[in-house]
Amino acid sequence: MLFGYPAGYDRDMFDAIDYASGNRFCFVSFDLNVPRFYVDRMERSDLARIRDYASKKGVGIALHAPGDNIS
Numbered sequence: 001m002l003f004g005y006p007a008g009y010d011r012d013m014f015d016a017i018d019y020a021s022g023n024r025f026c027f028v029s030f031d032l033n034v035p036r037f038y039v040d041r042m043e044r045s046d047l048a049r050i051r052d053y054a055s056k057k058g059v060g061i062a063l064h065a066p067g068d069n070i071s
Helices: 013-022 044-057
Strands: 004-007 027-031 060-064
Touching (some): 013 027, 044 060
Parallel strands (some): 004 027
């Protein structure tokens, strides 16, 4: 069974990955409703750094789609 850490209040993605890794979560789920996790505003190189960092830490990445304003 996989257990994920739902990031939302972390300082940034690296902080969330550290927390997930340090607490033996299998992956971290970034809530795309949180402005600091808006991946569409990040450079490709930043996304690659985040991906590589998570891989080094042995943590997968999931993205929680925005759920506001859905009819």
